[in-house]
Amino acid sequence: MIIDARGLRKTYRPRGRRGAAPVEAVRGVDLQVAAxxxxxxxxxxxxxxxxxxxxxxxxxxxxxxxxxxxGHDLLTSPEQxxxxxxxxxxAGGVDENNTARANLRLAARVDGLTAAEAAARTxxxxxxxxxxxxADRPARTLSxxxxxxxxxxxxxxxxxxxxxxxxxxxxxxxxxxxxxxxQIKTLRDGGTSVLLSTHYLDEADALCDRLVxxxxxxxxxxxxxxxxxREVAGxxxxxxVPGTDEAARVLDGLPYTREVRADRGLLRVYLDDGERALPxxxxxxxxxxxxxxxxALDRATLDDVFLHKTGRSLRDAA
Ligand SMILES: Nc1ncnc2c1ncn2[C@@H]1O[C@H](COP(=O)(O)OP(=O)(O)OP(=O)(O)O)[C@@H](O)[C@H]1O
Numbered sequence: 001m002i003i004d005a006r007g008l009r010k011t012y013r014p015r016g017r018r019g020a021a022p023v024e025a026v027r028g029v030d031l032q033v034a035a036x037x038x039x040x041x042x043x044x045x046x047x048x049x050x051x052x053x054x055x056x057x058x059x060x061x062x063x064x065x066x067x068x069x070x071g072h073d074l075l076t077s078p079e080q081x082x083x084x085x086x087x088x089x090x091a092g093g094v095d096e097n098n099t100a101r102a103n104l105r106l107a108a109r110v111d112g113l114t115a116a117e118a119a120a121r122t123x124x125x126x127x128x129x130x131x132x133x134x135a136d137r138p139a140r141t142l143s144x145x146x147x148x149x150x151x152x153x154x155x156x157x158x159x160x161x162x163x164x165x166x167x168x169x170x171x172x173x174x175x176x177x178x179x180x181x182x183q184i185k186t187l188r189d190g191g192t193s194v195l196l197s198t199h200y201l202d203e204a205d206a207l208c209d210r211l212v213x214x215x216x217x218x219x220x221x222x223x224x225x226x227x228x229x230r231e232v233a234g235x236x237x238x239x240x241v242p243g244t245d246e247a248a249r250v251l252d253g254l255p256y257t258r259e260v261r262a263d264r265g266l267l268r269v270y271l272d273d274g275e276r277a278l279p280x281x282x283x284x285x286x287x288x289x290x291x292x293x294x295x296a297l298d299r300a301t302l303d304d305v306f307l308h309k310t311g312r313s314l315r316d317a318a
Pocket of ligand 1: 044047049050052
């Protein structure tokens with residue numbers, strides 16, 4: 001395991017504000033990352049994702065818990081950990097007035113490389129992140145996607161085996177997000193382990209090998225995206241019916257229904273084989289004189305997992 005964290009906790013105690021209550025941002029998180037994996041911490045705003053990542057990256061001192069990160073104890077050997085990790089925060093670490101090339105060369109020199117080594121590493125990273133073209137423009141003139149790629153390249157200058165990315169695609173358009181996913185996968189395929197945070201369901205599903213879903217500072221579910229969705233149920237039938245309570249009661253009583261949930265006037269019925277069950281569902285409602293307004297059959301999504309575990313949709317919570 002390149003990360004093995006047990007019972008991580010962080011309580012912020014606001015200083016200087018009399019009477020301000022402490023904030024329990026992270027309340028006992030267990031988290032493992034195997035070498036060569038992309039693991040995502042998924043959760044709504046304020047769930048404790050940034051705090052968890054910053055603790056593991058030695059930037060915030062935990063209030064409790066233990067962790068081994070990149071082979072070293074987080075609490076007793078933070079310097080050793082720091083040498084073996086890369087961290088890209090939400091703000092990135094790019095000097096806007098300098099070019100991408102100068103940003104990277106400086107980082108490489110600070111890291112102890114000779115001028116020639118720094119130049120070589122810079123060209124390697126510019127090529128890997130498709131930045132050779134705009135490499136000599138001031139970073140402030142780069143697009144959001146390009147700037148984000150410079151920030152990630154900066155985190156990789158010293159070839160860390162483990163990279164932390166805090167919400168790497170927030171604010172990017174769909175095309176740039178998809179490009180960045182490919183580059184993160186390429187890093188993983190080259191042997192770099194990645195722990196990232198996200199509140200995007202599609203990103204968690206498409207990019208991450210494994211997920212830790214957090215809410216209010218605790219882990220509510222963990223597993224591969226496929227495992228998590230399977231746990232909830234294979235299929236979900238969404239129905240709009242006047243008389244939601246009555247319909248829910250009828251559907252809940254059917255033998256193949258695993259669970260029924262009401263979500264903003266929409267009934268979501270979880271079951272294993274939606275195609276086969278759907279006609280029976282509709283017949284049962286018609287038998288009770290309940291007229292349908294709409295019906296849709298889908299595979300369960302990660303949002304269904306979140307809804308199942310927390311009672312609310314991540315779309316509302318985020
Ligand atoms: N330095 C701080 N002092 C006090 N409270 C803090 C501090 N940093 C974070 N918090 C609080 O801790 C909780 C968790 O915040 P955190 O940033 O870890 O969540 P998050 O899941 O990363 O959210 P976001 O997606 O908005 O970044 C929030 O209630 C936040 O307001």
